[in-house]
Amino acid sequence: MAIAHEIISHYKVNIDREDCQKCKRCLTNCSFGVFSFNGERIIAQSNKCVACQRCVVMCPAKAIHISQSESFLPPHGNYTRKIRNIIWAQSGNGGVLLSATGNDRPIRSIFDDLLLDACQVTNPSIDPLRETIETKIFFGRKPKKLEFIVESDDFTDVSLKTQIFPNFEIDMPIMVGHMSLGSISYNACQAIYRAARELNIIAGSGEGGLHPDFYEFAPNIITEIASGRFGVDINYLNNAAGLEIKIGQGAKPGHGGHLPGEKVNSLIAQTRMIPEGSDALSPYPHHDIYSIEDLAQLIAALKEATRYKVPVGVKIAAVHNSAPIAVGIVRGGADFLTLDGFRGGTGAAPRIIRDHAGIPIELAIAAVDERLRQENLREEVTLIAGGSIRYSADLVKAIALGADVAMCSLPVLIAMGCRVCQQCFRGLCSWGIATQQEYLVKRLDIDIAKKRIINLFHSWNEELKEVLGAMGIDSVESLRSNRDRLRYIGPNPRIADILGVKHAGE
């Protein structure tokens, strides 16, 4: 019975029998239990393989390669193989299907349909290698206007009259998205925070608390206050450059969180401040926020608790009504606003929500930026946009559409070694990234991972400068919301309207 309904393998593990030295390194390296040794030869169970490539890389004889399964299902254009698999899985297990990373449906990327402008003749492009191009930004709330006390006629003695809000500087308009210790490993967190500090950018803590070892990175960390309030105490609030109230996440808008008890080892327990082995459930809503004025209350509470010393912001998933919601959030006192698009990642989320809820970040940025402008609130707030910022082109386009900072996570994981097998929720990550099992975690070399993240963002920033230079802009402030420098080339001109971008050729 069980065998009759088994899902057909996705991949095929091929072992070159001539080259195989039977060293069994693949056995110890595969955390998904694909390999065994029968006394004579290595046996591979392809149906367990997730194509994470660990065995391929670690095999000293390079005798393993993974290919797509050749098993052929009767073709059907509507009932795709994936849909049939979903039905088989659910009729076998009867549960809500879990998934990880971001939406994997082949929905057209709007970023890819946007083209950048460049200078020709009427103004000069700038050489980013030899002339200054600035990418520093201020993170926090800005006043609507400044007032000065001018003591002398020639303005040599000027002081500020306006009450100013806490702001900090980051050197690149980049933020590493919120990934908690729990969703990723201690070593992965350590690498990310070290890289953030060295680059002077910011990284999110995720909603699972902050391990005391990471307090030293506080100036580069935005800590998150989610509905579960895990690990939230005074030390947590005071060890951060900014505080973020997490309302939603792009991968699972309107959904809570659930870290199963078996992942709550002593390290996670200490960080989340819960007993070992206890389920960590994040309620769907914040139970002190049932309305917009309640959000204002929690923002005010966090500012009170930290004596108005750090910016307090709010993260929402990009949903249909993001624009009016964003206005309410800014009016409610948020110093920064994080928008997470429907492609945003997750360590574990119901597939139904990950794949079907929310809207693309491109449209959300455009709508929110425009609405905030209509209400003259845009300049006051720092707008962070994430939800599949894959490479520097996406970052540039997100900023040109209206974001201050682009937020990304999966590129960071890929930089550290992730092969995007999308099995994070199983906690078996063979690369030591999305796992809590010590023997796997120690596979991730913190120094190498840190260096790779630094390299990645350094090149993104250089590419950002290249684009700015080509556009004749010497500071990233002048790219922000500069939609004149974008053109649309996709199939749906309605999208261009919503983005406030002209069609290419116009």
Place this chain on the structure above:
Amino acid sequence: MIINEVKEKIYEIGFDDIIEIDAAPNGEPIDYRDLNAMIHARTLKNCKKIVLYNICGQRFIGAALQGDFEIIINGVPGNDLGIFMDGPKITVYGNCEDQVGNTMNQGSMIINGNGGDVIGLSARGGTIYIKGDVGYRVGIHMKEYKNKFPIIIIGGTAKDFLGEYMAGGIIVVLGLKFLPDGSIIDIDQSICGNELGTGIHRGSIYLRTDEKLEDKLGVGAKIVEFDGKGKEEIGPFLYEYCETFNIPFDLVINKQFQVIKPISKRPYGGTYCNKMI
């Protein structure tokens, strides 16, 4: 580098062992920001006792305060009383609004009156003693960690979703009614609302009642017998509670308690399917 140096308002108040603050001088309630800045300034100077008069809805009193001191509140404090608090003792002579002891880490709250909704949300430690009744979702998602666990004792009744998502700690509801003449009797209505302990996966709820609670139980909750272990668990706190509000201890323990516990530590273990699609 933080570009702006934020200056905190420092209020100069003469130093005494007991600081008294009139929160509505000339009948005009002061803003919570100013009030809390005053309290904050005092606590920095090692003041041991702050008495607030004419409190009228000011929020976040005691927010994130640490240390060993006492705040006495006369009036009705606003939402989020003692949010993130870590140590102090707050006594209220009056009723409270919602979210008392939100995400509290340590300390104690004594409310000589009724409480609102969502009391003790996500608290990790500390005690909250309420003389009267409380609203909805009290003790929601309370946790425990190491030797810390929060305790809420309610003299009167609670409404729906008591102890929702509860992940640790103790809630006790006594079902008492305080008559104007000073006498104390048992209530003649139900002690709690529906969806009792829904989603509870750790901790316990003690209800001093003999009414039938089975129909009110939420998902993942079960009723167990009040045994010696239970008595041991709540006894000292109950005694302290009775002392605090001047209630005869004997009167409280003369009636049967029912105990709500989680069916399992993993109430949602079977909800999800891990299959690779």
Place this chain on the structure above:
Amino acid sequence: MRWENYTSLPETFRNQRVFDGCGISGLINIDGTRISGDTVIDMLCILKERENGLGAGYAAYGIYPEYKDYFAFHFLFDNETAKSKVLEYLENFGSVIQSEPIPTSLSHEIDNPPITWRVFFNPISERNQDEAEKIVQIVMEINENIDNAYVMSSGKNMGVFKGNGWSHEIADFYKIREYKAYMWLAHSRFPTNTPGWWGGAHPFNLLNCSVIHNGEITSYGTNRRYLESFGYKCTLFTDTEVIAYLIDLLCRRHKFPISIATIALAPPLFDEIEKLDRKSQIIIKNIRATYRSAMLNGPFSIVVGNSDPIPTMMGLSDRKKLRPLVVGISEDENTIYMSSEEASFNRLMLINNRLDLKEVWHPKSGTAVIAKLGKGLIKNGIENPLKKRTIALLEVA
């Protein structure tokens, strides 16, 4: 010869960005002496390689002393209907003190010239709205919603004269030599793409502030969307319009002293800011943070004339010095000259030895030169922002 395109661009060119290159010139007499337009015409016309006959204009301050308390509207009309519509419209908001043609000199070959008209106007101030705000509203309404009418300028005791032609043609047409002003701004245009139209020529004016500009800002989209959130309507799709509104926002609505406004428009590089004392750092960083969308990027040099509250001329080039700006001061230190090229000054020297310059210099990129009536050269464009001048130029009493 047929002139055309007075109050709007031809249909096919509307709603598109307008780019141009340009020549700019200006001067201010610190003691307020009013001089004829001859000087500025000579300064501008020598820069003929910078124009291609598709637009020029002049702004003159101090030309209407007898009407100095009233707002002077300079209009362009395509026809009489538009004129009567505008005059009728104005009656709703105040009293017309004087209404007359702007004198022009037209060679007989010109067919169908525009109606050039000026009105001295006294608005009725409504509650909660100051006069200036009312005038801005009137200007926006006429330019946007009344067909065949265009407001060239709307300040007090000043006026803008502009049109589509060579700088000398426009000067002759408006009889610029016959006006006397203490501050002159002049501009000639080399449009990149459009045939040019009269209203689109520079100077661009709003109230007492006029802007002449050379270059193409690359931050246009950012600046425009910033201004729109404050209610400005950028209907001309030109950089100059955006710059004028930014200055209006900063100086009039946010009450910035002009020298601080220039820090918002062209802030020092972060590396430079880090070298300053802590107090200056905090001020400049806050200006950069708060007004990040007001920053002008890309090549530009601008000269701004503003008579409110104290008549001031300000010259500024972009941070990378991609457009030229040269400044001169007369021997008696009473006149400050600014121009795209030093040729403007030499030209004046060649004509009857009219000019004796004490000093000629190129201001630092992104650093403003500011000259004020009655006060002299406040900033020479070489000092650090918020710092005292470093080269020895005398204070004028």
